[in-house]
Amino acid sequence: MKYVLAVLVENKPGVLARVAGLFSRRGFNIESLAVGRTLDRSLSRMTLEVDADEKTLEQVVKQLNKLINVLKISNLTLEPSVNRELVLIKVRADAVNRSEIQQIAETFRAKIVDVSLQSLIIEVTGNEEKIEAITLLLAHYGILEVARTGKIALLRGSKTTKNGGI
Amino acid sequence: MRLTGARMVLEALRLEKADLVFGYPGGAVLPLYDQLYDAQVRHIMSRHEQGAIHAADGYSRASGRPGIVFATSGPGATNLVTGIATAYMDSVPMVIFTGQVATPMIGTDAFQEADITGITLPITKHNYLVKDVHELPRIIKEAFYIATTGRCGPVLIDLPRDIQAAEADFRYPQEVFIPGYNPTYQGHPGQIARAAKLLSRARKPVIYAGGGVVYSGAHGELLELAESTGIPVTTTLMGLSGFPGGHDLALGMLGMHGTYWANMAVNDADLLLAVGARFDDRVTGKVSRFAPGAKIIHIDIDPAEIGKNVRVDIPIVGDVRLVLSELLKKTAKADTAVWLEQITEWRRAAPLHYCQDPEGELCPQYVIEKLYEETGGAALITTEVGQHQMWTAQYYRFNHPRSFASSGGLGTMGYGFPASLGMQAARPTELVFCIAGDGSFQMNIQELATAVGYRLPVKVAIINNQYLGMVRQWQQMFYRSRYSSVELQQGPDFVKVAEAYGALGLRAQKPSEVGPALRRAIETDGPVVIDFRVRPEENVFPMVPPGSAINEMIRGESK
Numbered sequence: 160m161k162y163v164l165a166v167l168v169e170n171k172p173g174v175l176a177r178v179a180g181l182f183s184r185r186g187f188n189i190e191s192l193a194v195g196r197t198l199d200r201s202l203s204r205m206t207l208e209v210d211a212d213e214k215t216l217e218q219v220v221k222q223l224n225k226l227i228n229v230l231k232i233s234n235l236t237l238e239p240s241v242n243r244e245l246v247l248i249k250v251r252a253d254a255v256n257r258s259e260i261q262q263i264a265e266t267f268r269a270k271i272v273d274v275s276l277q278s279l280i281i282e283v284t285g286n287e288e289k290i291e292a293i294t295l296l297l298a299h300y301g302i303l304e305v306a307r308t309g310k311i312a313l314l315r316g317s318k319t320t321k322n323g324g325i
Numbered sequence: 326m327r328l329t330g331a332r333m334v335l336e337a338l339r340l341e342k343a344d345l346v347f348g349y350p351g352g353a354v355l356p357l358y359d360q361l362y363d364a365q366v367r368h369i370m371s372r373h374e375q376g377a378i379h380a381a382d383g384y385s386r387a388s389g390r391p392g393i394v395f396a397t398s399g400p401g402a403t404n405l406v407t408g409i410a411t412a413y414m415d416s417v418p419m420v421i422f423t424g425q426v427a428t429p430m431i432g433t434d435a436f437q438e439a440d441i442t443g444i445t446l447p448i449t450k451h452n453y454l455v456k457d458v459h460e461l462p463r464i465i466k467e468a469f470y471i472a473t474t475g476r477c478g479p480v481l482i483d484l485p486r487d488i489q490a491a492e493a494d495f496r497y498p499q500e501v502f503i504p505g506y507n508p509t510y511q512g513h514p515g516q517i518a519r520a521a522k523l524l525s526r527a528r529k530p531v532i533y534a535g536g537g538v539v540y541s542g543a544h545g546e547l548l549e550l551a552e553s554t555g556i557p558v559t560t561t562l563m564g565l566s567g568f569p570g571g572h573d574l575a576l577g578m579l580g581m582h583g584t585y586w587a588n589m590a591v592n593d594a595d596l597l598l599a600v601g602a603r604f605d606d607r608v609t610g611k612v613s614r615f616a617p618g619a620k621i622i623h624i625d626i627d628p629a630e631i632g633k634n635v636r637v638d639i640p641i642v643g644d645v646r647l648v649l650s651e652l653l654k655k656t657a658k659a660d661t662a663v664w665l666e667q668i669t670e671w672r673r674a675a676p677l678h679y680c681q682d683p684e685g686e687l688c689p690q691y692v693i694e695k696l697y698e699e700t701g702g703a704a705l706i707t708t709e710v711g712q713h714q715m716w717t718a719q720y721y722r723f724n725h726p727r728s729f730a731s732s733g734g735l736g737t738m739g740y741g742f743p744a745s746l747g748m749q750a751a752r753p754t755e756l757v758f759c760i761a762g763d764g765s766f767q768m769n770i771q772e773l774a775t776a777v778g779y780r781l782p783v784k785v786a787i788i789n790n791q792y793l794g795m796v797r798q799w800q801q802m803f804y805r806s807r808y809s810s811v812e813l814q815q816g817p818d819f820v821k822v823a824e825a826y827g828a829l830g831l832r833a834q835k836p837s838e839v840g841p842a843l844r845r846a847i848e849t850d851g852p853v854v855i856d857f858r859v860r861p862e863e864n865v866f867p868m869v870p871p872g873s874a875i876n877e878m879i880r881g882e883s884k
């Protein structure tokens with residue numbers, strides 16, 4: 160099963176290496192990883208997507224907790240949360256099918272952010288199903304390249320996963 | 326007070342009440358070693374950085390205080406790696422200072438640059454690369470705190486040369502503030518109550534005690550628990566000195582080379598109380614068939630150990646000593662008479678055995694038994710890794726906590742001899758023996774110079790079987806006796822080696838020579854090496870073959 164973890168870490172050099180190293184060394188799989196600073200500049204938030212069984216997940220969380228620079232881990236998987244990923248898709252497009260592709264983009268509320276004679280770049284934001292659906296459709300025209308940010312997530316409502324209310 | 330970074334290290338060591346540093350100098354730690362020149366703290370220079378770090382490890386295991394190591398950048402630092410990993414696997418507290426090239430040079434492949442914080446990431450509890458001398462006091466304070474609290478372990482501080490020379494105000498913090506680090510010491514009272522209830526109802530309970538008992542100082546509580554409930558105790562290699570080996574309730578070691586009756590008891594138990602142990606594969610054998618009928622209570626300070634290898638019915642996270650003392654208040658005598666009788670039957674059916682012909686070849690087990698007799702079980706013992714290590718675990722009865730040091734988790738050949746020097750330095754008035762293999766001893770044999778130079782009167786008992794015996798045993802048993810690269814017949818002559826270093830060298834080849842050689846060694850003031858020439862192809866039994874459950878032991882050749 161896929162789990163989404165929000166991990167609050169100290170914003171120090173080497174912390175990403177500690178987390179990534181832990182995963183590879185213990186044979187845990189990271190599906191996606193997104194890192195950015197929080198409002199408090201001394202902290203970063205990592206959103207990790209992990210494909211694991213329940214027992215492995217328990218180990219992942221416990222081992223992460225042992226890292227001195229890790230402050231807090233929240234499992235967002237089973238909580239109501241907003242999950243998003245931003246994806247840039249470069250798709251083959253010519254004069255004949257360009258408007259067709261534009262229509263698909265519109266339907267998905269995606270943006271065309273670059274146009275050339277042979278291609279378009281489409282920027283799409285959404286959850287996994289949405290991204291999968293548009294990717295499937297665009298594949299029909301020929302996808303040239305894809306770049307993804309990895310998933311980020313926040314709990315719904317006023318509840319937070321922050322550390323001590325920052 | 327304005328101090329240089331190097332001076333700060335020495336000041337911090339003084340404030341941490343460190344009395345001894347093990348290390349080896351080099352270009353990137355010249356400022357540190359200059360400070361050592363007239364410092365109060367003693368420094369023991371090894372002959373190889375690996376020797377220094379294992380010595381610091383032995384010092385820590387014997388004293389309970391953190392081991393402290395200095396080494397230079399690059400090769401000095403990388404020579405520590407095996408020792409750091411050894412300490413990490415066995416949860417030994419250490420603070421290690423390595424030199425590093427100057428900060429502007431970092432990342433340029435400068436002379437003697439190695440990314441030691443990167444290299445040691447997976448084998449330290451935490452590590453630091455110091456980039457600003459103002460942060461150094463806080464970092465050292467944190468390093469000591471992290472190394473010596475919770476589940477202990479090595480912490481490394483990488484000190485660039487310019488940081489050692491730079492000056493800043495020195496104020497050593499009284500407190501640490503590490504928001505991401507908060508070990509749990511008190512066990513959950515509800516869980517402890519549930520555990521007590523299970524213990525009182527059990528008919529076939531066994532206590533399985535590991536290194537956590539020794540490290541937390543819980544030997545007294547463990548003994549009281551065993552005696553007040555009547556529950557027998559088996560220990561891991563790491564837990565050997567945590568419960569008196571000669572006690573009626575002592576089952577000896579369990580696992581791959583455990584006693585027959587300990588393994589049978591665990592296999593048949595209805596309740597297993599795991600105390601500061603981590604269900605290592607050398608203990609469990611085939612893990613899916615480990616203690617199949619038992620409910621499991623697991624007490625450990627590291628929450629990540631609980632549920633890692635086996636399912637646990639009652640997890641209790643906390644300091645072993647604190648949890649046991651709470652548990653003691655709630656437990657009563659269990660009805661174990663029938664169970665103890667059953668265990669005695671197993672013990673009678675398959676005792677540890679070997680056969681010493683008084684005129685024949687010397688048996689390694691006999692040497693260990695004699696060593697136990699001659700020392701009255703009061704010596705501090707280290708071992709190297711191999712058959713001699715397992716025979717020590719089987720035949721030497723440890724009665725005092727922190728009287729035994731062996732590389733349990735990593736199985737590091739070359740650990741035992743330098744570790745014995747550290748033990749001796751920590752407890753100068755006590756008798757220290759290193760029980761070594763002829764192979765392992767040669768991995769850090771150069772430390773004989775350290776022993777002689779610093780008058781560390783350690784006695785090395787080489788169980789010389791002229792083989793990498795443990796590997797030979799596996800080749801014999803599982804690879805049709807195709808002995809591949811395990812012969813050590815070419816020597817060296819260990820007596821001459823000892824003499825060349827200025828130590829006393831002795832040899833014993835016959836059973837009748839064992840006692841006198843041991844007595845002579847014990848009476849000698851300085852370091853002694855005894856070359857015990859033992860039967861080359863003796864094997865360690867019982868043995869749980871790899872992949873088998875622990876009740877499926879090979880009990881050995883009957884003689």
Ligand SMILES: Cc1ncc(C[n+]2csc(CCOP(=O)(O)OP(=O)(O)O)c2C)c(N)n1
Pocket residue numbers: 709710711712713714736737738739761762763764765766788790792793794795796
């Ligand atoms: C550094 C290291 N290298 C290799 C091994 C693998 N190994 C385990 S036991 C052993 C043989 C040890 O021989 P010796 O020290 O003579 O002890 P014996 O088994 O003969 O008692 C070897 C090579 C190890 N444990 N450590």
Ligand SMILES: [Mg+2]
Pocket residue numbers: 711762763764788789790791792793794
């Ligand atoms: Mg040998």
